[in-house]
Amino acid sequence: MPKPLLIMDQHFRQVEELFRPSAFAELGTLCKIHGGVNWPMDRNAFLGALPKAEFVVAARPELTRQELDGAPKLKAVIEVSGTFQAGLDHEACVERGIEVLSCAPGFRRSVAEMALGLMIAGGRGIVDEHERFRTGTERWFNDNIGTDFSLYGQTVGFVGFGSIAQECMRLLQPFAPQIRAFDPWLESSGASFEGVRFAELEEVLATCRCVVIAAVPTDENYQLVSRGLIKKLPHGALVVVMSRSHLVDFDALVEAAEAGHIRLASDVFPCEPVSRRATWRQAQNVVWSPHRAAAVEGGRHLIGDMIVHDVRAILSRSQTRHLQVASLDKVHRIIRAPQAAG
Numbered sequence: 209m210p211k212p213l214l215i216m217d218q219h220f221r222q223v224e225e226l227f228r229p230s231a232f233a234e235l236g237t238l239c240k241i242h243g244g245v246n247w248p249m250d251r252n253a254f255l256g257a258l259p260k261a262e263f264v265v266a267a268r269p270e271l272t273r274q275e276l277d278g279a280p281k282l283k284a285v286i287e288v289s290g291t292f293q294a295g296l297d298h299e300a301c302v303e304r305g306i307e308v309l310s311c312a313p314g315f316r317r318s319v320a321e322m323a324l325g326l327m328i329a330g331g332r333g334i335v336d337e338h339e340r341f342r343t344g345t346e347r348w349f350n351d352n353i354g355t356d357f358s359l360y361g362q363t364v365g366f367v368g369f370g371s372i373a374q375e376c377m378r379l380l381q382p383f384a385p386q387i388r389a390f391d392p393w394l395e396s397s398g399a400s401f402e403g404v405r406f407a408e409l410e411e412v413l414a415t416c417r418c419v420v421i422a423a424v425p426t427d428e429n430y431q432l433v434s435r436g437l438i439k440k441l442p443h444g445a446l447v448v449v450m451s452r453s454h455l456v457d458f459d460a461l462v463e464a465a466e467a468g469h470i471r472l473a474s475d476v477f478p479c480e481p482v483s484r485r486a487t488w489r490q491a492q493n494v495v496w497s498p499h500r501a502a503a504v505e506g507g508r509h510l511i512g513d514m515i516v517h518d519v520r521a522i523l524s525r526s527q528t529r530h531l532q533v534a535s536l537d538k539v540h541r542i543i544r545a546p547q548a549a550g
Contacts, residue, residue, distance in 0.1 A: 212262035212281075212523065216244035217254055218288050220267050226288060226311075227512030235516050238523065239263060258282075263519060270295035282306050283522055286515060286531060290315065291424070292539045299536065308534035309518060312424075313371040314511030315502045319475075320375035322501035323450050326473040327364075327418055330446040331357050333471075335495045354444050355471065355493075357417055359383040365416030367409065367433060368423025368451060369394050369401075371532075376420060377404065388412050391423070409433075414440045419447050425454035427544035435460035441470050449474040450501060454549055465493040475501045 214235070218226060223244055227235070235241065242257045243249050258264075258279045264271070265286045276282065276297060284307040287293055292310055301308050329335050333356040340346040360383050366373040369391040377387055381403075388407045395406040413419060413433065419441070423429060433447075433456040441447065441464070449456060453476050465472040473495040480499055482488065488496070502508055514530040521528050 211238070211240040212283075213242055213257065213260050214239035214263040214265065214519070215242045215249075215254060215257050215261045217249040217264070217266040217269075218244070219246060219248050221288050221508075222246045225508050226515070228506070228509045231509070231512040231516050235512075235519065238516070238519055263522075265515060268293050268295060271297060273297045273300040276300045276304060276306065284309060284518070286518070287311060288511060288515075292534055292542050294543045298534065298539050301534075302536060307522065307529075308539070309529065309531035310534065311511040311514065312532045313530065314508060314514050316371040316375040317510055318504055318507035319372045319450060319501040320379055322475060322497065323372070323376050323420055323422075323448055324379045326448050326450075326475070326495055326497065327359060327420070327446065330448065330471050330473040330495050331359060331362075331418060336493070357444070357446075359385060359418070361385065362418060363388065363416045365389065365407075365412035365419040366391070367412065367419065367421045367455065369404070369406075370422065370424065372450065373420065373422040374401070376422070377401070388416055410437060410440060413437050414442070417442060417445055419445065421447065421449045421455050422451050423455055424542060425452045425545040426541035427548040428541060429455055430545070430548040431455070431457045433457065433461075438464050438470075443469060444471070446471045446473065449476055452476050453478045454545060462488055462491050462494070466491055468493060471495075473497075475499055 223232060223246060255275065258275065260281060261279060262281050262283045263286065264282065265288060267289045269285050269287050271285065285296060285301065286309045288311045290312055296308065298308060333352050337346050359380065362383065362385050364380065364385040364387050366389040369389040373389065387404045388411065389404050390407060390409040390412045421433065435457045438457060438460045447461060447470055458478050461472050464470045471493045475497040476499055517530045
């Protein structure tokens with residue numbers, strides 16, 4: 209019996225970036241892989257293979273209703289950029305029973321690890337003292353009361369409590385923190401997590417010494433953490449921005465850091481790459497990372513593992529999925545996010 213056809217059009221991602229060699233080999237035992245090269249696939253070659261394909265893995269899947277109608281065997285479209293894309297006719301996929309899956313959960317380990325690193329660096333003033341060493345103003349044996357803090361037993365808040373926040377919570381367990389989370393959609397679903405208390409956004413911001421921004425950008429949460437709410441942060445609080453700057457009033461956060469009200473750490477910015485002339489580069493009380501949370505060797509291999517698992521599950525008619533399953537409401541809110549930002 210011939211293997212099902214899987215079109216692999218993952219570029220701009222590299223195959224080695226997504227798959228450990230054993231995982232890619234395992235995928236090859238499940239499917240005949242068409243593509244899987246580290247350069248853009250020719251569109252005509254893609255469409256030529258589509259009628260026989262059962263799976264499409266693509267960084268930016270672009271398929272119209274008419275093209276989907278010409279793919280009678282298609283079971284799933286898997287995006288590997290990190291979020292659902294506008295170029296795919298999601299309504300047609302739902303009507304046809306074609307699953308649409310996102311690799312977003314596959315970033316959780318590396319991003320949570322970076323979040324923990326920024327929390328420790330920001331909380332303990334590591335970068336600040338490093339910079340002071342350059343000018344001979346380092347503070348020997350100083351507790352730096354008011355700015356530095358330990359994570360042990362600390363109040364830690366999350367804005368958004370999806371896969372990245374949940375993995376971060378797991379990494380934080382040795383510190384025995386008090387965790388509060390704002391995630392009304394997850395809370396309304398009835399989900400509960402041991403050691404986590406759901407709370408309103410203002411309470412999370414006003415009572416937590418460290419706040420991690422981890423929500424997915426949608427058309428409903430642009431600058432959710434507003435200038436007014438930033439003023440309610442406790443003096444000396446640390447804000448760690450991990451998901452997207454879409455969620456916060458970034459200028460207001462930088463101003464609060466410059467004023468000495470808070471310390472700010474961020475892996476993401478309103479415009480990337482940041483201009484060399486941006487005043488943020490010289491800001492005080494900040495720790496900057498150039499969108500490298502998942503950028504480490506092997507840091508995206510969990511995505512490949514999840515793809516192998518879900519392809520196997522679909523072929524065996526199992527309902528378990530490790531990748532994120534699309535719903536039309538969720539997809540539309542994510543796709544409209546840039547419009548909300550203007």
